[in-house]
Each structure stands twice: as C-alpha cells, then as structure tokens.
Amino acid sequence: MNTPYGLREDQIERYARHIILPEMGGVGQKKLLNSSALIVGAGGLGTPAAQYLAAAGVGKLGMVDMDVVDLSNLQRQVLHHTPDIGIPKLQSATNKLAAMNPDVELVQHETRLMSHNALDILKDYDVVLDGTDNFPARYLINDACVMLKKPLVHAGIFRFDGQILVIKPGEGPCYRCLFPEPPPEGMVPSCQEAGILGAVAGVLGVLQATEAIKILAEIGQPLVGRLLIFDALNADFRKVKIPRDQECAICGEHPTITELTDLELAPCQL
Amino acid sequence: MRVRILFFAGLRDLAGKREWEYDLTEKSILGDLHRRILDDFPALKEMKGAVRLAVNEEYSRMDRPLSDGDTVALIPPVSGG
Numbered sequence: 001m002n003t004p005y006g007l008r009e010d011q012i013e014r015y016a017r018h019i020i021l022p023e024m025g026g027v028g029q030k031k032l033l034n035s036s037a038l039i040v041g042a043g044g045l046g047t048p049a050a051q052y053l054a055a056a057g058v059g060k061l062g063m064v065d066m067d068v069v070d071l072s073n074l075q076r077q078v079l080h081h082t083p084d085i086g087i088p089k090l091q092s093a094t095n096k097l098a099a100m101n102p103d104v105e106l107v108q109h110e111t112r113l114m115s116h117n118a119l120d121i122l123k124d125y126d127v128v129l130d131g132t133d134n135f136p137a138r139y140l141i142n143d144a145c146v147m148l149k150k151p152l153v154h155a156g157i158f159r160f161d162g163q164i165l166v167i168k169p170g171e172g173p174c175y176r177c178l179f180p181e182p183p184p185e186g187m188v189p190s191c192q193e194a195g196i197l198g199a200v201a202g203v204l205g206v207l208q209a210t211e212a213i214k215i216l217a218e219i220g221q222p223l224v225g226r227l228l229i230f231d232a233l234n235a236d237f238r239k240v241k242i243p244r245d246q247e248c249a250i251c252g253e254h255p256t257i258t259e260l261t262d263l264e265l266a267p268c269q270l
Numbered sequence: 271m272r273v274r275i276l277f278f279a280g281l282r283d284l285a286g287k288r289e290w291e292y293d294l295t296e297k298s299i300l301g302d303l304h305r306r307i308l309d310d311f312p313a314l315k316e317m318k319g320a321v322r323l324a325v326n327e328e329y330s331r332m333d334r335p336l337s338d339g340d341t342v343a344l345i346p347p348v349s350g351g
Binding site (some may be wrong): 041044045046086117130131132134135136137155156157158159161162163176178179180181182183184187188194196201228229238240241242243 | 278279280308316317318320321322324327328329345346347348349350351
C-alpha cells in the first residue's frame with residue numbers, strides 16, 4: 001500500500017518522530033533514506049555516530065576499519081560487546097546495525113584508508129565522517145574530501161575535550177585552514193597515556209551524526225566555519241568562528257597540494 | 271587591560287593550567303600576548319605553529335588589537351577518535 005512521501009507503512013511508523021518534526025517531515029526522511037554516509041573508523045567516534053545514522057534511516061552506511069575488537073575498546077565503543085572481543089570491528093558493528101535497522105544498506109570497507117584508495121572509497125558517498133585516531137588519516141581524509149568536493153564532518157577527542165567542525169569544500173574552511181600542519185611528532189601524548197572519558201567520545205560521535213543528518217536532510221545550519229569545542233569537566237560548549245584561508249595549501253586560491261600523500265603514522269591507537 | 275586566556279586539550283598538560291589572566295598595556299595586540307604566553311609557558315613552544323588562537327570565539331591573526339575583558343582561547347589539534 002502506498003503511503004505519503006513514498007514511504008512504506010512500517011517506515012512511517014519507524015520514523016514517526018522524525019516525520020512529525022516540521023523541519024524534517026516525510027520529505028526530509030525520504031532524503032535520508034536516499035542518501036549515503038561513510039564513517040572512517042569504527043571506534044570511539046565511529047560507533048556512536050553509526051548507531052544514530054542507522055537509527056535515522058540513512059539509506060547506505062559505509063564503514064572503514066581494519067581492527068579487531070579489544071577489551072579496552074568496550075569502555076566507549078558502544079557497538080562492540082564483550083562476546084565480540086577478537087572479531088573484526090566491522091563485523092561486530094554490522095551485526096548490531098543490521099539488527100537495529102534493516103532499511104540501511106551496510107557496506108564494509110575492511111582496509112586502511114591510504115592515498116592510493118581514498119578517492120575510490122570516498123567518491124560514492126554523500127557525506128564523510130572522520131572517526132579516525134591519528135593525524136595522518138585526518139589530513140588524508142580532509143585532502144580527499146576537498147579534492148572530491150565532499151562534505152566532511154570532522155571531530156577529535158582528548159581526555160575530557162572534543163572538537164567538531166563541518167568542512168564543506170568551497171564554502172567554508174577545511175582542516176588545513178584551521179591547522180595547516182600536524183603538530184611535531186611526540187607532542188600529543190600517546191593515546192594510551194592520555195586517556196578519554198568514554199561518554200565524551202559518545203557526545204562527539206553523536207554530534208557528528210547530527211551534523212551529517214542535517215547535511216543529508218538539508219535542514220538547520222551545519223557547523224561550517226564554526227569549530228565547536230566541548231569541555232566536559234566544566235560542561236562548556238564554545239563555538240569559534242574559523243575563516244577560510246585564502247592561502248590554504250589545499251583549498252586556497254593557489255593550492256600547493258595537488259595529490260594525496262601518506263604522512264608517517266605515529267604509533268598511537270586510542 | 272585585563273585579558274583571560276584558556277588552554278584546551280593537551281595544552282593544559284603542557285601549561286599546567288586550564289586558564290590564566292594577563293594585565294596588558296593599552297594598544298596590545300594578540301602577538302604581544304602570544305609572546306608573553308610563550309615566555310611564561312615555554313613548553314608550548316614545542317607545539318610550534320600547531321596552535322590556533324581565538325579572541326572572543328573568533329580565530330584571529332597576530333596583529334589583532336586586544337581590549338579589556340577579552341578572552342583568548344588556545345586551541346591545539348586533537349587526533350583521538
């Protein structure tokens with residue numbers, strides 16, 4: 001039986017709380033069902049983001065990760081459970097997401113994103129979420145998204161703090177407009193030493209999902225040109241306006257970076 | 271004039287503080303404050319150019335003039351995920 005907006009009856013019920021929102025409606029929900037998102041990293045940021053994107057009915061959800069589930073992940077990587085220890089993260093994530101919402105087409109990219117495969121993997125998605133845990137990956141994803149003109153939801157976490165920025169190439173600043181180069185190696189303490197409050201990863205991951213949903217459903221004001229900083233200890237949110245850098249090495253008027261490169265990976269796994 | 275500075279993420283470890291205050295002369299610019307911060311917290315020098323400064327929630331260049339009551343945030347990149 002055909003229902004309004006081209007949604008099935010069970011979808012009208014599943015997404016009822018979205019459809020009733022004036023800004024979303026059946027039109028917005030249909031946009032989500034027809035769109036795709038890629039999450040790079042099925043860890044502290046990627047798993048909460050994936051949960052909410054799958055629940056929201058994003059039509060196709062891809063994830064990139066090569067790791068297996070480890071006991072120390074379970075403090076914050078909410079798609080992975082105790083029985084999953086030792087199995088690939090993508091498999092663990094896919095099992096839970098499929099059970100949550102069969103509407104979502106789940107794609108597993110069991111690989112490490114590198115300069116030779118990034119453009120191919122990213123090109124078929126409408127939005128990319130950066131849930132990686134190292135600077136080389138972050139710069140690679142930024143550069144690839146600028147080259148492909150793909151919206152990117154960037155976020156990073158450290159102890160009790162988090163940052164999130166939406167990168168819309170051509171409209172607002174990219175990651176290099178904000179941080180032209182990675183910090184000197186060894187300056188950011190090794191991830192195992194620094195620690196992270198599990199719930200902070202959750203806050204930022206879900207903020208990433210929220211921004212991705214806004215982009216895909218074309219509602220609200222995504223954090224383009226605005227870096228949102230969260231300080232969990234004080235429960236402070238702070239928004240910092242970031243302009244585009246006309247001299248940015250990749251998105252400026254005279255780019256000096258014209259191809260993807262693989263920066264050296266510091267031994268750091270959060 | 272009095273200016274408050276806020277350290278974020280890993281800078282708190284390097285500086286040993288979450289925030290600090292400075293009394294500056296009138297007509298001070300962000301670059302003047304930046305130099306004083308690096309003098310008082312030399313460990314921050316090791317981050318080199320990888321720290322963004324924002325005055326009252328707006329990323330600013332070093333030649334930006336400061337005013338009494340301004341808040342300056344020092345924001346490093348964070349890579350955890």
